Amino acid sequence: MTTAASDGHQLAGLAALLADPTRARFCLALLDGRAWTAGELARVAGVAPSTTSDHLTRLVRGGLLVEERQGRHRYVRLADPAVAQLIEDLAGHHPPAPRPVRSLRAATADAALAHARTCYDHLAGRLGVRLRDALLDRRLLTDADGLALTRTGCDWLADLGVPVEELRGGRRPLLRDCLDWTERRPHLAGAVGAALCRRFAQLGWTVAGVGRAVRVTPAGVTALTGLGLAPAELTPAPPDPGRGGRA
Amino acid sequence: MTTAASDGHQLAGLAALLADPTRARFCLALLDGRAWTAGELARVAGVAPSTTSDHLTRLVRGGLLVEERQGRHRYVRLADPAVAQLIEDLAGHHPPAPRPVRSLRAATADAALAHARTCYDHLAGRLGVRLRDALLDRRLLTDADGLALTRTGCDWLADLGVPVEELRGGRRPLLRDCLDWTERRPHLAGAVGAALCRRFAQLGWTVAGVGRAVRVTPAGVTALTGLGLAPAELTPAPPDPGRGGRA
DNA sequence: TTGGTGGGTCGATCGGCATCGAAGTGGCCC
DNA sequence: GGGCCACTTCGATGCCGATCGACCCACCAA
Numbered sequence: 001m002t003t004a005a006s007d008g009h010q011l012a013g014l015a016a017l018l019a020d021p022t023r024a025r026f027c028l029a030l031l032d033g034r035a036w037t038a039g040e041l042a043r044v045a046g047v048a049p050s051t052t053s054d055h056l057t058r059l060v061r062g063g064l065l066v067e068e069r070q071g072r073h074r075y076v077r078l079a080d081p082a083v084a085q086l087i088e089d090l091a092g093h094h095p096p097a098p099r100p101v102r103s104l105r106a107a108t109a110d111a112a113l114a115h116a117r118t119c120y121d122h123l124a125g126r127l128g129v130r131l132r133d134a135l136l137d138r139r140l141l142t143d144a145d146g147l148a149l150t151r152t153g154c155d156w157l158a159d160l161g162v163p164v165e166e167l168r169g170g171r172r173p174l175l176r177d178c179l180d181w182t183e184r185r186p187h188l189a190g191a192v193g194a195a196l197c198r199r200f201a202q203l204g205w206t207v208a209g210v211g212r213a214v215r216v217t218p219a220g221v222t223a224l225t226g227l228g229l230a231p232a233e234l235t236p237a238p239p240d241p242g243r244g245g246r247a
Numbered sequence: 248m249t250t251a252a253s254d255g256h257q258l259a260g261l262a263a264l265l266a267d268p269t270r271a272r273f274c275l276a277l278l279d280g281r282a283w284t285a286g287e288l289a290r291v292a293g294v295a296p297s298t299t300s301d302h303l304t305r306l307v308r309g310g311l312l313v314e315e316r317q318g319r320h321r322y323v324r325l326a327d328p329a330v331a332q333l334i335e336d337l338a339g340h341h342p343p344a345p346r347p348v349r350s351l352r353a354a355t356a357d358a359a360l361a362h363a364r365t366c367y368d369h370l371a372g373r374l375g376v377r378l379r380d381a382l383l384d385r386r387l388l389t390d391a392d393g394l395a396l397t398r399t400g401c402d403w404l405a406d407l408g409v410p411v412e413e414l415r416g417g418r419r420p421l422l423r424d425c426l427d428w429t430e431r432r433p434h435l436a437g438a439v440g441a442a443l444c445r446r447f448a449q450l451g452w453t454v455a456g457v458g459r460a461v462r463v464t465p466a467g468v469t470a471l472t473g474l475g476l477a478p479a480e481l482t483p484a485p486p487d488p489g490r491g492g493r494a
Numbered sequence: 495t496t497g498g499t500g501g502g503t504c505g506a507t508c509g510g511c512a513t514c515g516a517a518g519t520g521g522c523c524c
Numbered sequence: 525g526g527g528c529c530a531c532t533t534c535g536a537t538g539c540c541g542a543t544c545g546a547c548c549c550a551c552c553a554a
Contacts, residue, residue: 008271015265024255
């Protein structure tokens with residue numbers, strides 16, 4: 001009756017890998033695109049090293065992670081952008097529950113992340129969303145018949161030093177919308193999104209902050225203001241002083 | 248240390264819904280886009296009605312399914328196209344294991360599904376993949392800077408009786424690639440993919456076969472051959488006579 | 495060689511959950 | 525109204541997996 005293709009074991013097996021809170025935390029941490037050691041992941045997830053080892057073995061066997069041994073360290077990272085997209089999609093599917101404010105420290109960190117961060121290998125947060133808006137406003141992008149680069153958009157990328165031609169033809173889509181957790185609106189992913197993120201860092205427009213957070217440098221403010229982003233969108237908002245205040 | 252956004256419970260909770268083989272089978276069955284009764288799902292999954300009831304309640308509470316009660320029947324369907332895409336992506340992520348041939352009956356059914364079927368609300372299988380290829384060959388579509396309709400593509404759709412303008416501006420992307428399980432290459436999804444599937448059926452070019460299978464009518468053969476598809480691609484291949492034969 | 499550190503393996507424990515049958519509820523039809 | 529049917533609720537059962545501590549192994553630096 002049931003065909004192999006509709007047998008749910010494959011799907012269930014893959015989903016089961018992400019169905020554990022600890023493994024899910026690992027994957028979300030790895031969404032920053034870097035390789036983490038087993039010990040680092042154990043600490044962020046708050047579990048014993050032995051537990052971590054078991055989870056990582058599973059995730060690697062399941063193809064979600066790839067590992068690289070260096071001396072006594074075990075580095076793991078997401079297997080490829082497709083896996084990152086899968087996790088983004090799953091994580092973005094449900095609205096984040098209204099989060100209780102815990103401390104000034106945490107609130108400051110949250111504000112920095114909400115402002116600008118990396119999402120696997122591209123820019124996210126308010127910065128990422130506004131960047132996409134600006135590119136559309138300037139007609140460097142169009143989403144009339146699906147997201148696409150315009151002629152002037154290609155020229156702009158070339159001027160910036162992004163080799164657009166090399167990005168074409170890969171298995172990865174050139175442009176992709178990725179739903180932003182904090183903004184609830186799309187930011188720019190895909191090969192171009194990743195290339196822009198790299199290039200901004202190379203040009204010294206952005207620098208890495210704490211964790212996945214990203215800060216815009218003075219040079220970046222100048223450049224991005226020229227693109228049409230408001231200066232106020234380029235610095236983190238002060239931390240929310242608390243819930244009970246005025247609505 | 249960890250922020251609310253990086254707490255894995257949301258992600259894990261969603262994944263857990265799909266991490267059970269029975270629930271996964273339900274979701275794969277529901278990928279045909281129709282509403283199924285609880286009893287039908289119980290039969291395809293091979294579990295007791297009481298078990299089914301529990302699973303469905305969970306899936307509805309989790310937002311993956313929506314239900315509609317009609318008399319003594321409980322109809323469920325996928326909540327929206329975003330859920331369908333999520334399940335497609337998860338299911339398509341892993342290569343289907345080489346499947347053992349079970350019987351002539353099953354092999355025939357498999358061949359029919361491999362030939363042409365619906366995938367949620369658009370065409371899949373060899374037919375779906377070749378259709379996308381043909382549209383690209385004819386320059387009705389382009390994927391130079393992301394998948395997009397060309398001017399002639401818009402005209403062709405209008406001639407066909409597909410109201411392209413009404414499809415724009417929805418929350419659903421106009422065009423989207425969806426990895427085909429059997430062909431391992433993309434077929435056409437998104438609003439246009441769904442509209443084409445509906446329109447083909449309205450025009451009498453396709454009719455529903457067993458389950459999710461789709462058959463191309465003589466009128467459909469004429470029309471699609473005109474688009475550049477080979478006649479041999481429009482009929483199911485004979486069932487694979489077995490494994491051990493010549494490679 | 496010796497100690498320290500990062501990591502893996504093993505066994506035990508424990509909670510959660512998928513499953514079923516039996517009994518109950520409510521709609522539908524004759 | 526009587527009977528059937530689709531579905532739900534409720535325990536009981538059994539299994540799988542997440543976790544930890546204890547121990548072991550590999551690597552690195554004095």
